[in-house]
Amino acid sequence: MPGARIERVVTSGTFSLDGDTWDVENNVWIVGDDHEVVVIDAAHDARAIRATVGSRVVAAIVSTHAHDDHINAAPKLAEETDARILLHLDDRLLWKHTHPGRDPNGYVSDDQRIEVAGTELRVLHTPGHTPGAVCLYAPALGTVFTGDTLFAGGPGATGRSYSHFPTIIRSIRDRLLVLPATTQVHPGHGESTTIGAEAPYLADWIARGH
Structure with a gap:
């Protein structure tokens, strides 16, 4: 059995983009x-x-994408824990909207493996919500962390800058629905679900994405 476990912290703040601001609650995994x-x-x-x-060592701070509500505490946490901030290169422009004077410490790529506590997190590049959106799949834990790509009830929003509906649908179809149906889906907001629970409802979304 893997030594790793999953913990959730729910934090509150705002999300701003395209001149609008919303109150949000985020899942920090x-x-x-x-x-x-x-x-x-x-x-x-x-x-x-x-x-x-x-007092645990923070091996990395991984951002599933660079909307401000997912990265706004990253620099301070990195400074306090001496951790590296990792992001997909395709979200570097979004990152700079929030942190213009600081770059991430590194960039993740599709199929990259990140190891922690004897457990492997596999990076899945799932663009659509943002160009550099990624999910992190932990096979040994039967879990995928989906950021804002997939929620309980459907795909993430694509009505703002840097997003594209057909692309997020392809990402969900090709990268997430191929995972085992029992895979737990831990999103960036709201409650968790499973791949199997979401698959029937996503058929309509996939049809609309063509």
Whole structure:
């Protein structure tokens, strides 16, 4: 059995894009054991995230995409934990909207493996919500962390800059629906679901995406 476990921290703040701002709650996912963790999407409140991490080593802060509500606490958390911030290169322009004076420490690529506590997180490039959106698939945990690509109830929003509806539908069809039906889906907002629970409802979305 893998030594890693999954923890969730829910943080509150705002999301701003294209001149509009909304109040949001974000899921921050922490994967690891008693010694080291990876933080997925450092949103809003570095203090709350740090409180859950405790004295554990943060091996990396991985951003599923660069909308401000998913990255706004990343630099502070990185400074406090000496962790590297990782992002897909295709979201570098979005990143600079929020953090114009600082670059991520590295860029992830499709099919890259990130290891933590003996468990492998596989990077799946799933553009559509943003150009550099990624999901992180942990086969040993039967879990995929989907950011804002897939939620309980359907795909992420594509009505704003840098997004594209047919592209997100292709990403879900080709990269997520091929995972085992029992795979737990842990999104960036809201409650978790499974690939099997979402697949029947996504047939209509896929048809609309052609």
